Amino acid sequence: MTIVLAAIAIALAAQPSDAEAQVNGVLNLFDGNGDRALDGEELFALLSFTATLNNENPDNATMDEAEVRATARTAMSVLDKDGNGKLDRDELMAMHP
Numbered sequence: 001m002t003i004v005l006a007a008i009a010i011a012l013a014a015q016p017s018d019a020e021a022q023v024n025g026v027l028n029l030f031d032g033n034g035d036r037a038l039d040g041e042e043l044f045a046l047l048s049f050t051a052t053l054n055n056e057n058p059d060n061a062t063m064d065e066a067e068v069r070a071t072a073r074t075a076m077s078v079l080d081k082d083g084n085g086k087l088d089r090d091e092l093m094a095m096h097p
């Protein structure tokens, strides 16, 4: 779980420092279907981005696709408090201290 949250924190760190602005930024970038929540595939896209964030060569990504998939599943199970399979703004905000 620590690794999962660290991965998401890295992605969030690319956004403005205000927590709400960060969540809005993540949704603006990764909410592909516009429902203002991240489903499994959108979370996968976020984590894929994170895995390659500091690395220009995808071959040297910090996680391979299977690891990103597993991480996305774990993150969803940890963060999806209402169990609807999507991370809404409140659930994303909960990642912030």
Ligand SMILES: [Ca+2]
Binding pocket: 031, 032, 033, 034, 035, 036, 037, 038, 039, 042
């Ligand atoms: Ca969405």
Ligand SMILES: [Ca+2]
Binding pocket: 080, 081, 082, 083, 084, 085, 086, 087, 088, 091
């Ligand atoms: Ca949810």
